[in-house]
Amino acid sequence: MSKRVWNPPVTPSNGDTTTAWRSVGEKEGTKSFRNLLDKEFPQGDSLNEEEQKVSRRNFTKLMGASSALAGIGLVSCRRPETYIVPYKKAPEWIIPGTPLYYASTRPSAAGAVPLVITTYEGRPTKLEPNHDHPDASGTCAQTQASVLDLYSPSRSRKILKGGKEATKSELKSSLQSLDLAKTALVFGNDDSPTRNRLAKGLASKGATLISYEATSGEPLAVGVSQIVDFEKASRILSLDCDFLGTDPTGNPKAFSKKRQGGNENYDQEHDVDAEKMNRLYQVETQFSLTGGMADHRLRVAPSRVEAVAGAIASALGVGSYNPGDKEKAALFPGAENAVAEFDSWVKECAADLKNAGASALILAGSRQSKGVKQIAAAMNAKLGSTAVRAVQTDLGQYGSLADLTATLESGAIENVIFLTPSNPVFDADGFAEVLGKAKASVHWGLRTDATAWACDWHVPAAHYLESWGDARTQTGVISLIQPMILPLYGGLSELDLLHLLGGGDLPQGEFFPAMGEVKTTLAETTGKADDEAWRNALTNGFVEGTSYKTGELSAVPPEIKLPPLPSPNSLEVVFATDDSLLDGRFIDNAWLQEAPDPVTKITWDNAAQISPVTAKALGIYDKVIALEPKTPLMRIGTEVKVSKRYETGEGEGNHSPMIDLTVNGREIRVPVLIAYGHADNAITLPVGYGQAADDGRSGAVKYDKSKPVVGLVGLNTGFNAFELRTIGTPYFASGGVVQTTDEKYPVALTQEHNSMYGRALAREVSTNKLEGKGDFANQMKNVKKQGMDSHAPDNISLYKPEGSETWSKTELAQKTHLADKIHQWGMAIDLNTCTGCNACLVACQAENNIPVVGKTQVAMGREMHWIRMDRYFASQEHPVEHGHVNHSKENPEWVTQNPESIPQPVACVQCEMAPCETVCPVNATVHTEEGINSMAYNRCIGTRYCANNCPYKARRFNFFDYNKRNPLIKGNLYKGPFGEKQVGQTPSKQRNPNVTVRMRGVMEKCTYCVQRLESAKIKQKQQQKVKKYAAGKKSHEVAVDRVKDLRVKTDSVKVACQDACASNAISFGNLLDNTSKVVRAKGNVLDSVKIIQGEKDYKEIQGSDRNYDLLQYVNTRPRTSYLARVKNPNEKMPDAKFLGQATINIH
Structure with missing residues (x-):
């Protein structure tokens, strides 16, 4: 089977064009990065050219070992028996295999997120935005991943008193005996009307109310x-x-x-x-x-x-x-x-x-x-x-953690109850010692973190998908929280505990006190206590007319007093909220741990970030460039060979230099990354990591097996930046000192993974007139000619549609070769609104049962995400004069030090002329009648020829049985059937039953969420039949018109990434439907539309001038296209003439 070889124009080595890059290696044009692009097999294959050769001796060893391993399992080799247990009394509204949807809300300090929850047989599996909500938007990565927390094996399952199991009756007796006048309640910053009402009731009895979030900042005004x-x-x-x-x-x-x-x-x-x-x-x-x-x-x-x-x-x-x-x-x-x-x-x-x-x-x-x-x-x-x-x-009227600290030290407060998702013993400087002065302390949470073990009592929390409650959005609209499932581990909700503190009872049987409290709040808020108002609120997910009331705010600018200017010898250290874990509350969420940081592209860790200028001043830059990683390769038996991986600079042995960072009189050893666009003389360290480690690393809390604060997911991940933070410097500190070391730390970076040959992959234009490129309108017309597309020759298709005279170079007379004349699916991604937030990445993972592979496998390029988020930096290194780049001159240094950043989501682009299909020996990847490049998993034998032939590098291979074997245990995947299985059975409950769970040796990729498309078509057909039955027709008289009756309603079906996107960057729909948004974006891109629709119904749709195909010169005719980013600079600004040109001058 031959490989389809591309020979694109080589990027000039003299820097003659605008430079766009994803990593240090690509920016510097290192040999390792060039080798990566030329590598025969895609990343994840651990073989170099020498090791691909199989000698007779090695082949014999391999076959002998395979036979021996097969013989080991001959005894008692029988599949374990399992039984289907039917309902004794099935709920009338549940139909096996048919999803039910409920409106609910995820509480958040940034404002509640209105959701629609997809459930199968009572199991929540997927979260989507509630588009009927007045504050409707998309979702964030944390919201999409929160469903995984529901089924997390590391969730707390028992009430603990002094570290030992206790009963609910003991908890009730203890809580109701507390003196409320000497009790403080610590809440998070999410705003819940019912919680506020109950808290105020307890405050009227003397309780002190505190709000705390580790990264919330100081409020501008109270209330x-x-x-x-x-x-x-x-x-x-x-x-x-x-x-x-x-x-x-x-x-x-x-x-x-x-x-x-x-x-x-x-x-x-x-x-x-x-x-x-x-x-x-x-x-x-x-x-x-x-x-x-x-x-x-x-x-x-x-x-x-x-x-x-x-x-x-x-x-x-x-x-x-x-x-x-x-x-x-x-x-x-x-x-x-x-x-x-x-x-x-x-x-x-x-x-x-x-x-x-x-x-x-x-x-x-x-x-x-x-x-x-x-x-x-x-x-x-x-x-x-x-x-x-x-x-x-109401929330702004609560006290702060500093107030709590003062009252604990004075003795005014003796009892503390923590109802915040933050972890103050871990993230608040010196608080553990202060908490020791309390006579009684209670922690409520999803897991036993450091604060839980420091308290006298720990109460397992019910997940918000198991709870009754309410929360306000950013504008104050009251949104209801309703349970999708009974608490899996008997947890209690926040409202249950407050109800108990007020003298009530705990939930029991069909008694749900939290639901009653929410109904009471609704009645007080709206003045309606009837069941109809309650049902409407539950159905809609919100209560109309409940936005915040207008307040008054006056602010007088203070006198500005600044600390001394930072320098390489006295850096400013920034304690940044992490894009995935936030303040560390999602430390045990594997989806978020494996989602690459939107900027640095690091996974499973945090690292210090510094600018190239500061890195060079400190002697770090050359250390990064000079690293030569090594990769251990698995061999039959005990032999392990170590070979250098020059291809990527990454892999199992990839390392980042470590530095000693000292600030506030404290020191931590952390890895360091080069961060383009970072301020000079400053260093950024994301918080929330390093909560527990047992591998001997410094800079993380030592793991105590008797008091586990994280599960297997959060163990040995990153370094504890909170260790450097003080009460006086919670967000940044001056006087940081960096000392280089000879130590290196393995990191799993994805920034060079799946790099594509080609230039101007992510494109942009400017609203300003540009030298040699004309005004905005002219730039728009030439988007399709940026990069290689400006001079690459026309390609000859591998396919010859009926009537084609391509080979004789005459005009193409093509008739339709599309099998389905009802649906032809396509997508457009708008780079002008895409932020690179990873919400689509995690949503795709939740929808399509994509497994987590662990840090080691990610480092080897084996991450399984169907959609990846490429991130490009770009700067104009040479000035443009008279319409051409002047190579003899260089732009000012501050221009190159201030690159632009452009994210680009890339999944399988569903090529009409897919090179992967031509090389599969077993027809495992085929084209459907509706234009989707589809996978038949049961045919796939794992040759990986398709991945080798994909210019977009969008295919993912299951090197191991990630869904069955636990990839988080070191070396476990290599043990095969002797390896440890995934912990517990609950994570499998989240899986989408409409998507096949893949096994080892199978290739997979984006399918345009084909399960959703099929469901929509079936539903459309059912609706049409019901209408005809309603009209009095009998079953044998019901005839369905194919186009009119079977075509799915315009834009009614959304794929997972599109539905999750908060910035409306993804359009998806039927390319045969002129009213579809994707057609208005792309235009009539199918040659056969006019033939299918007919002269009478055909309407020419121009589409956006910004629309272009990725790697168009390869001529794969992708169904997914992109819309170029538009910069809108102020032409009077000093940097205006350098903006919006990240790709426009690339040839």
């Missing part, structure tokens, strides 16, 4: 918060606020509506003119999801955000702060005239905000000081912004 409406914002200044990522503010879908750039008409509802497109200014330290979307981005050390805020405020007439020249120069490093450049940046930013007036919006990050938040509020007030308003909340 008042701000609501943001991005649809009213045309100009946005974000001061270290990652509102699209870890600092959620406002509705991301509303932001994306204003982000739709261009004059295309593919989305009539959300489309805006380029001149009305919003503009985002971002000031931050490390690249965030929001920073990647910014039109202008200023990278500064965290303490300098206040200086930038003060300077812009002064330019708007708020305050009179003016940084000195030394300060300005530090804020614009790499520029020849840094002072003038900074002044220009501030002046033009302020002028743009001022011109926007009421449609301007200034946001301050939660981790920033109260002073920065006051400056932002004052600027909003000055501009009269209508995009932000103050509202009254």
Whole structure:
């Protein structure tokens, strides 16, 4: 079987074009990265060219060992018997194999997430956004992954008293005997009306109410918060606020509506003119999801955000702060005239905000000081912004952890009950010692973390999918939480405990006190206590007319006092919220652990991040480049051969240099990564990792088997950044010192995995007129000609449709070769709104039963995600003069130090002329009648020829039985049938019964969620038959018109990634339906549409000029296409002429 060889134009080695890269190796053009692109087999194959050769001796050894292993299992080789147990009395609404959907809500400190839960036979399996909710958006990665926590084997299952099992009656007696006047209740920052009502009732009896989240930041005012409406914002200044990522503010879908750039008409509802497109200014330290979307981005050390805020405020007439020249120069490093450049940046930013007036919006990050938040509020007030308003909340009136600490030390509080998802003994400096002064302490949570073992009592929590409750969204809409399943391990909900503290009883039988409390709150809120109001609220998932009431907020900018400027010898250390684990609460969630960080692409760990400039100053950059990883290869018997992997710089033996980081008088040893776009003289360390380790690493809490604080998933993952954090420096600290070491640490990075040959893979244009490229309209017309597509010759198809005269180079006279004339599926991904948040990645994993493979396998390139999130950095290294790149000149240093970032989701693109299909010897990958490149798993024999022949590198191979064997135990996968099985049976309950669970030796990939497509077609056919029966026709008289009756309603079916996307970046639908959104994005891309629809019904759809095919020069005719990103820079800004050109000059 031959490999289809591509011979694309080679990227020039002299840096003559705009540079776009994914990793240090690609940026530097190392030999290892070039070898990676040329590698015969895709990543995950552990064989190099020499090891692929099989000698007669090795073949004989292999066959002999196989026979011996087969003989071992001959005795008692019988499949274990299992029995189907029927219902004694089946619920009338449950039909086996048919899903039921319920509206519910996930509580969150960033605002409740309205959901629709998919259940099978009472098992929740998938979470989707509730599109009927007034605050409807998509979901985040944490929400998608939260269903896995329900079935987690590491969940707490017993009530513990002093570390020993206790009963519910003992718990009830103990709690109800507490003196409430000396008791503090510690809650999270999610806002629940019922909880607030019950808490206030306990407060009236003397209880103290505290709210605590490890990364929530200092509030601007007590009892008042701000609501943001991005649809009213045309100009946005974000001061270290990652509102699209870890600092959620406002509705991301509303932001994306204003982000739709261009004059295309593919989305009539959300489309805006380029001149009305919003503009985002971002000031931050490390690249965030929001920073990647910014039109202008200023990278500064965290303490300098206040200086930038003060300077812009002064330019708007708020305050009179003016940084000195030394300060300005530090804020614009790499520029020849840094002072003038900074002044220009501030002046033009302020002028743009001022011109926007009421449609301007200034946001301050939660981790920033109260002073920065006051400056932002004052600027909003000055501009009269209508995009932000103050509202009254109950939660802001609670005390803080500092208040609790003071009362515990004074003896005013003797009892503490923790109802927060945070882990203060682990993440709050010195709190463990203070907690020891309490006479009685109770912890409520899903797992026994450090706080649980430090308390006298631990109560297993009921997951929100097992609980009754309510929560408010960001705008204050009350949304109901209803249980999908009874508590698997007898856990109690937060409302159950509060009801118990108030003198009530625990749940028993059909008595659910939490449900009664929620109904009481609903009656008090709406004035309606009837069953109809209750049923409507449950059906809809929310209560209408319950938004927050308007509040008042006044802010006076404070006097700005800054610490000394950072330097390589005195760094500023940032304690960042992790994009996956947040503050560490998801440490035992394997989906989130294995989801690559959106920026660094690290999995299963955290690492310090520093800029290339700082890395070079500290002598770290060369250490990263010089690493030569080694990979142990499994051999028959006990032989293990070690060979160097020059291909990727990654693999089982891939290592990152370790440094000793000292700050606040404390030291930690951590691995370090080069982070492009990071502020100089600063270092970022994500928090939440290192909760337990038994491998001897420093920088993590030592694991105690008698008091396990994490499960197998969270063990030996990362380093404890909280160890460096103090009460006075919770979010960043000055005076950090880095000392290099000779030690290295194995990391699992995916940034070079599945790299594709080609240039201008992720494309963008600018609303500004560009030298040699014309205005915005002209740039749009030439999107399809960026990169290799500008000069690659026309390809000759491998297929010859009927009537084709391709070989004689005459005009193609093609008739339809499509088998199905009802549905032809396609997708378009809009890079202009995609943030790279990983929600689609985790949603796909939940929907399609994709297994976790563990850190070791990820490092070898064997991750199984069907959709990957490529992330490109790009900068214009050479100036463009007279329409051409001037190779003899270089742009200012600050331009190359401030790259742009573009995410690009890549899955199987469903090629019409799929090269994978031509090489499969057993027809395991075939084309369906509806244009889907499909897999027949039972035919696959694992040759991997298809993966070898896929230019998009979108196929995934099951090297081991990941679904059956536990990949988290070291070496377990290599033991085959002797390896440990997955822990417990509950994780399998989450699996989608409509998707096959794959086994070892099988290839898999994206299927366009074919199970959803089939379900939608069956439902459509049933509905049409029911209508005809209702009309009085008999069964033999029912005739179904194929096109009219069987075509699925326009855009009614959504694939998992599309439904999860909060920024509306994915369009999917029927390419034969002119009214479908995907057709309006792509146009009539199928040659046969006109023939199928006929002259009378055919309508020409132009589609968006931004639409292009990935690797178009290969001529695979992919069904998934992309829409180029649009930058909207302020042409008066000093960096404007360098923006929006990440790919436009690539040839």
